[in-house]
Amino acid sequence: xxxxxxxxxxxxxxxxxxxxxxxxxxxxxxxxxxxxxxxxxxxxxxxxxxxxxxxxxxxxxxxxxxxxxxxxxxxxxxxxxxxxxxxxxxxxxxxxxxxxxxxxxxxxxxxxxxxxxxxxxxxxxxxxxxxxxxxxxxxxxxxxxxxxxxxxxxxxxxxxxxxxxxxxxxxxxxxxxxxxxxxxxxxxxxxxxxxxxxxxxxxxxxxxxxxxxxxxxxxxxxxxxxxxxxxxxxxxxxxxxxxxxxxxxxxxxxxxxxxxxxxxxxxxxxxxxxxxxxxxxxxxxxxxxxxxxxxxxxxxxxxxxxxxxxxxxxxxxxxxxxxxxxxxxxxxxxxxxxxxxxxxxxxxxxxxxxxxxxxxxxxxxxxxxxxxxxxxxxxxxxxxxxxxxxxxxxxxxxxxx
Numbered sequence: 447x448x449x450x451x452x453x454x455x456x457x458x459x460x461x462x463x464x465x466x467x468x469x470x471x472x473x474x475x476x477x478x479x480x481x482x483x484x485x486x487x488x489x490x491x492x493x494x495x496x497x498x499x500x501x502x503x504x505x506x507x508x509x510x511x512x513x514x515x516x517x518x519x520x521x522x523x524x525x526x527x528x529x530x531x532x533x534x535x536x537x538x539x540x541x542x543x544x545x546x547x548x549x550x551x552x553x554x555x556x557x558x559x560x561x562x563x564x565x566x567x568x569x570x571x572x573x574x575x576x577x578x579x580x581x582x583x584x585x586x587x588x589x590x591x592x593x594x595x596x597x598x599x600x601x602x603x604x605x606x607x608x609x610x611x612x613x614x615x616x617x618x619x620x621x622x623x624x625x626x627x628x629x630x631x632x633x634x635x636x637x638x639x640x641x642x643x644x645x646x647x648x649x650x651x652x653x654x655x656x657x658x659x660x661x662x663x664x665x666x667x668x669x670x671x672x673x674x675x676x677x678x679x680x681x682x683x684x685x686x687x688x689x690x691x692x693x694x695x696x697x698x699x700x701x702x703x704x705x706x707x708x709x710x711x712x713x714x715x716x717x718x719x720x721x722x723x724x725x726x727x728x729x730x731x732x733x734x735x736x737x738x739x740x741x742x743x744x745x746x747x748x749x750x751x752x753x754x755x756x757x758x759x760x761x762x763x764x765x766x767x768x769x770x771x772x773x774x775x776x777x778x779x780x781x782x783x784x785x786x787x788x789x790x791x792x793x794x795x796x797x798x799x800x801x802x803x804x805x806x807x808x809x810x811x812x813x814x815x816x817x818x819x820x821x822x823x824x825x826x827x828x829x830x831x832x833x834x835x836x837x838x839x840x841x842x843x844x845x846x847x
Contacts, residue, residue: 447515447709451523454530458522459622462515464606468499468508471612478509478611485511500604501618503660516607518621520705545837547577549691558837567719569695570687571711574675574822574835581688581732584803584835587675587699589639589822593649596621596629596668599661603628610634616656629667632657639673640808640819648812671813673822673833676701683732684711685718695719696732773809773816773827782806783843784816786827795845796829801838816840 451460485493492512543558555563607619616634623629635649650669677699687694697711717724773786784798798807805820816825824832829840
């Protein structure tokens with residue numbers, strides 16, 4: 447990453463920072479000690495334990511790793527790389543959703559608009575593979591959402607990138623923004639997509655309470671969310687899709703480390719396709735399946751999916767006197783209907799059956815979306831796909847309260 451930034455003179459605020467893991471729990475403290483010992487055994491330089499961090503957050507021990515990279519924003523980096531690709535006659539097609547792959551005499555990528563791409567090799571690098579080819583990624587990953595607040599502080603940011611390894615996890619770092627004040631970024635409040643402790647859970651409010659407790663807030667400025675997929679063993683799937691499709695490749699399951707794992711994927715897939723030896727090919731191969739702990743996680747994930755599938759099918763909530771900007775579910779002739787009333791009192795009704803594999807979507811009041819608790823598809827209040835694996839919108843229903 448650093449080499450690319452220097453080569454193309456990319457202005458993306460690339461800088462070296464400490465990365466700090468910290469804990470306030472005795473059991474987790476031991477984990478940090480073992481991690482530090484592992485660094486020494488492996489000859490990894492720059493890792494050391496400390497007893498304090500420059501925030502008034504309760505903690506017992508922290509593990510510091512020196513010389514880690516931070517850059518912001520990714521768009522500044524990506525724009526320059528895209529310009530370089532275009533100079534090399536690479537064609538980029540936007541607003542062109544790939545939905546399937548035919549892999550017979552020719553490898554053909556099918557798109558939602560009816561256009562086809564005939565090619566020799568295909569890399570499926572969508573966040574969730576739009577084409578699974580009997581590799582069953584739906585059963586071997588789970589989706590989760592997390593949230594971020596951007597704010598200015600009365601204090602000067604002390605440097606470093608911090609991650610709490612306790613539950614609930616929180617992270618803190620900063621970004622240089624448009625030449626103005628440093629914007630502090632507070633993240634956390636993760637949960638499985640579509641699965642909420644309470645319907646009125648507001649992760650942003652929880653983050654604000656946490657931030658107000660430990661940081662001298664000057665002004666809350668930004669908020670956004672992200673979705674990530676985690677594999678059974680928490681290592682990404684990067685490589686050949688499966689043995690039946692040797693010319694189709696996949697890169698997925700980055701967890702929350704997309705900016706680093708994407709670089710790993712780019713290098714590894716390049717080496718595999720050009721038949722260049724790469725010592726990490728076996729580590730990331732998508733076909734791997736370890737009996738323990740993968741098997742336990744596999745059973746746990748799919749038991750959870752089955753529970754959410756059944757729970758969604760029997761949902762039946764009152765829709766009387768629905769308030770504006772709120773949604774609920776009801777049943778009509780045995781069909782589960784999601785009903786949303788906008789601020790103009792217009793009703794938007796959809797069949798909440800996810801168009802991916804048929805789970806029932808749940809309402810996300812924070813982001814006004816229908817979210818699938820099984821595999822992470824998300825739809826707008828009127829049923830349009832926000833993110834996959836689903837590629838088809840929810841069916842609209844003609845419905846009046």
